[in-house]
Amino acid sequence: MAGTTRRGWGMVRRLPSGRYQASYVGPDLARHNAPSTFAAKVDAEGWLGQQRRLVDLGVWTPPGAEPNEDDHDKLTVAVYARRWLEEAQGRLKPRTIVLYRGYLENLVLPDLGDVPLAELTAPEVRRWRAGLDPAYPTRNANAYALLRGILAQAVDDELLPANPARVRGGAVKHRKHEPVALTAAEIRELAAALPKRWAVVALLAGFGGLRIGEIQGLRRRDLTLTDAEVSVTVRRAVVRVAGEWRMDRPKSRASLRTVPLPPGLRPVLEAHLREFAEPGRDGLVVVAAGGKGVVHRDSIAEPFKRAAASIGHPTLRIHDLRHSALTLWGNAGATLADLMTMAGHTSASMAARYTHSTAARNAALAAKVWEQ
Template identity: 60%
Template sequence: MAGERRKIDLDAWTPPELDAEPKDVLTVKKYAERWYTETKGRHKPRTRQLNRGYLDNVILPELGSVPLESLTVQDVRRWYASLDHYPTRNANAFSLLRTIFNQAVDDELVPANPCRVKRAAVKTRVIEPVALTAAEIRQLADSMPAQWRALVLVAGFGGLRWGELTALRRSDFTLTESDCSVTVARAAVRMKGHFVVGPPKSKAAMRTVPLPSALRPILVAHIAEHAAPGRGGLMFPADTADLLHDNTVRPRFKRGAAALGHPKLRFHDLRHSAATLFAQAGATLADHMVLMGHTSSAMSARYTHSTAARNRSLVEGIWE
C-alpha cells in the first residue's frame, strides 16, 4: 500500500484492470522523460544537450520500451555490451542511466538500481594527452599570431578551459606589482550555432588563478593592443568582436604544435600541461584541485602527467 501511495504522489499510479484494456505501463522511456523535465533547473544547457543525445541515441532505442520495474542487471549488461566502441560516450550514457535509476529507487518505484556493470562508468582515454614543458609553451605562443600569444600563455600556465578563456573580460585580470592573476567567473559554450555565456562548469570552477609574474607585461601589452575596449571588453575577441571560435585558432595552433614536434597536440592539452607543471612545482592535491577548478581528487589525478625529463631527474636523485 505504501508503494501504491508513493506512485499516486508521483502521478505514476494506474488503476487495476477493470476490463480487457491494456494497463498503462511506466516504461524506462516515460520515466526518463519525466526525469529529464524535472532536472531542467538543475543542469546547465550544455549538460542538458548532452543528456538529450545520450537518451535519444544510446539509451532509449533499446531500453526505452522496457517496463521500469522489469529492467534487470542482465538487461543492462547486455545493452552495454552491445554498444559500439565509443568509450567516453558509453561511460557517460551508463552514468546517466544509473543516475535516472537512482532517482527511481528514491521514488520507491524500483527496489534496487539495475545499473551495476563493473567499471562501465570509468572513462578510458582514446587519445593520450601531451604535457608540454614551460619552454615549449612559450615557443608555441611565439609561433602564434600576436593576438593569440597571450591566449596560449594563459592556457598553458593557468590551466583554464577553452570556454573559460574565451569568456574572459579585461576586468577579470589583476595585474599589479604584487599580484598577477585571473578570476574565472563565467564560461562560454557553443550550442546550435551560437554562443551561450553562463556560470562555469561547477562551483569549484569559479576560482582565481595566480599567473607567473613574468606574464604581467605581456598581458598589459595584450590588453592595450588586442582586447576589446572597456573594462567589460573581451580579453580574446574574434576579429568580428564576438567570442572567439576554436576553429579560428586551430589551424595556426596545429602548425605551431607540429613545428615543436607534437603534431597531435590539442588545445586542451595546454590544460594538461599546466596541471603537470603545477604538480611538478610541488602543488599539494588540495592546491591542485583549487588551481584547476576540480571537484574531486580523482579528476585532478587524471590531469597530471609525468615527463621523461622529470622521471630522469627522480631516478638520478635516488642514487644520491
Template identity: 50%
Template sequence: MAGKARASGSKRSFGGLRQLPSGRWQAQYTAPDGLPFKAPRTFQAKDDAVAWLAAERRRIELGTWTRQLQTDVPRRTLTLATYADRWWSQTESRHKPRTRTLNRGYLDRVILPELGTTPLTALTVSCIREWFAGLDAFPTRNANAYSLLRTILNQAVDDELIAANPCRIRGGSVKHRKVEPVVLSPAEMRELMSRLPDQWRALILLAAMSGLRWGEVAALRRSDLDLSPNGMLVTVARGLTKDRGTWVVGRPKSRTALRTVPLPEALRPLLVEQIERWAEPGRAGLLFPSKHGGFLDATAPRRALTRALAAMQYPHMRLHDLRHSAATIFAQAGSTLSDHMALMGHSSSAMSARYVGTSAARNRVLIEGIWTD
C-alpha cells in the first residue's frame, strides 16, 4: 500500500495498477527512458486502466512513444460543477433520498452558481473564503453547504486531483442558531398535557418525554411499543421523511438512532387510549396515523401544540423543541454522558451538549440553592 491508496492485489507483466480510496483506478508504467510514467487521469473501472496500459505498450512496441507526445495531449478542464455532479451521482447507494435532495439543492442554489465554472485545480483558500463571506444570512444553510463542499473536495484529494483541500474556514460548518429552542420543565409538561386535545396528548407527550425525532415518532408501529407491567419501552427501528412530496420510510438518521427508550409510567393511560381510539389495527398498524389513514403530517399536531402554548401564555415552540426539552430533563435528572447519548440517539457528545438547554426558572432554583444555608 502506498499513501492512502490500496494495492489492487494483482501482478502485471507491463505497468502497474492501484485502487484509490474513492474506488477509482490509477495506472503507471516504466517508460522507455527509464522513468516512471503515470496515466494523466484516474479510471472509473479497472478494465479502463488495463486498456490504457495496453495502448501505451502498443505505442512502445511500434516505436512511436515519446514522452513529449504523451505529456502534451490536451485534456478537458475539470470544473467543480463537473466533479460535484459526478460525486453526487455516485452517492445514490450511500445516502438517503432526502439527503441527496438536500445536497442537490445546496449544490444548485448555494455552491455552483458562484464556484461551478472554476477549474478544480484553481480553487484556493481565498476563493472559498470569498464565496463563503458573500453568502446571504442563512447560517444553517450556509454551514451545511460549506460542509458539503468540504466533503466533495476531500474526495478530490483522495482521487489525487488536487493536492490539498482549500476549505479551511475555521467554524465554517458550525451551525449558529437564529432562535433558541424552547425548553419546558416537567411542571410545564403537565400543564401542557391538560390543555391539549385528547387526540394529540399521547403523541406530543411521547415526543417530549422520550426525545424521539418527529420522523421517528411518525414512523412508529404498534409493535414498536412495549406496555409491559414491568416498565414501558419504545423501540426506534425506522425514520420517516418527505422527499419532494413523497413519504420515504428508511433507517433512522444514524446507526446510534437505532435504540430502545424507556417511557415514564405517566404515559401509560394516554398510550392505551391512543391504541384503542386512534391507532391503526394490528401490530404493524401505525401508532399515530393521519385522520384518513397513512402517515401523519406534522401540521395538525403543530397547530394543537401552538394553541395549547398560547393558552399557557408561553412563547411559540416548534415540535422539534420537544426533543430539546427531553434532552434537558434527562441531563437535569443526572444522566451520565453515555446515558444521554444513548437515550437521544446521538453519535457525538458535542451534539448531546447542543441539545441540553436551561430556563430562567431552573437558574433561579440553582441560585437559591447555592445561597441558602
C-alpha cells in the first residue's frame, strides 16, 4: 500500500511498487524529486538529509541542473570547516572553540582552505601535515585531529566518499617535556619554598592531582575538613577566554569528582583559609595577591619556577604535580579505577566496568601517600 511520510523537511512517499520516492521544496520554492527512487526508506531519508545540508551550506543547486563551477567552488574546505565550528558552539566549551578557531585559521586553512571540499585528497592532507613546523608536535597533532574530525563529519554528510585525513600517527602527541614525578617529601619541600599564599597550590596539585584551573575555581564549600573526612570536591574550573577569566564546568563529566586528601593536609588548609581565602562559603580558596578575585596563573608561575629550582627541579611545571599525585597513588597501591576516579579521566566509567574504587579505599590511599 502506498503511503506518504511527512518530515520536518522534505517528504518520503512509498510507491505501489514498494520503492520510495523523496522530494522537498527547495530555496527556489519549487518541489524537487530525487533523480531515482530508493529500495529502502532510510536511503530516501539520507538523500533528503544530504540535500538539506547543501542548502544549509549555501551551495545547493536544483537536482538535475547543469553543474555550475562557481557553485562547486563555494563549498571549499574553509567554508565547510567554519560552518562546522559555528555548529559546534553549543556543544564545546568556549576555550575549546577559541583553540579550534586558532588551529583552523593559523594552521589548516592557509594551506587547505581554498581547496574544494570534494577535491581534497589524501596526498594533499599528508603533504600539509608533513609541512607543519616540527618544533610544535602537540599543536600539530591537535590541528590534524581537528581536521580529521571535520572531514569525518563531511563523510557523514555524504559530501565525501571517504575521509582523506589518513596520516598514520598524524594525531599522536610526542612529548617535548618529560614529566617530573616528585616524592611526597619533595612536594612538601616545594610548598615550603613557595610564598605562603601559593603553597596550597602545590599541595592540592601534588597530593590531590587537581589541575591548575580547578584549583583557581575552588570555593570554601568545596573543601571538607573534619575528623572523619579530608577531601576536595571539584565542581568547576577557571579558563581564560578572549582575555577574560571564565568559571566553567571542568573538562569533562568525569572531572566532576570528590578527591580524598591526606589527613596531614587538614591543618595546612585550615590555616590557608583563615589567612588568605575569601570569606563566606562561596569565597575563593586561592585568591589574587590583592585579596580578591581569581588569581592569574602568571602570578604563581614565576614564584613556582624559583621554588622548583631551589629544590633541584628547574624543569618542573605545575602540571607535573598532577603527574606526581598519580604516581604517588599508584605506588601506594591504587588500582586503575582508583587512578581514573581521582584524576577525573574520561575513561573512568570504562575502568569501573571491570574494577571498583570505593570512598573508604581512596581515603586510606590518601593517608598513605603522605608518608612516601
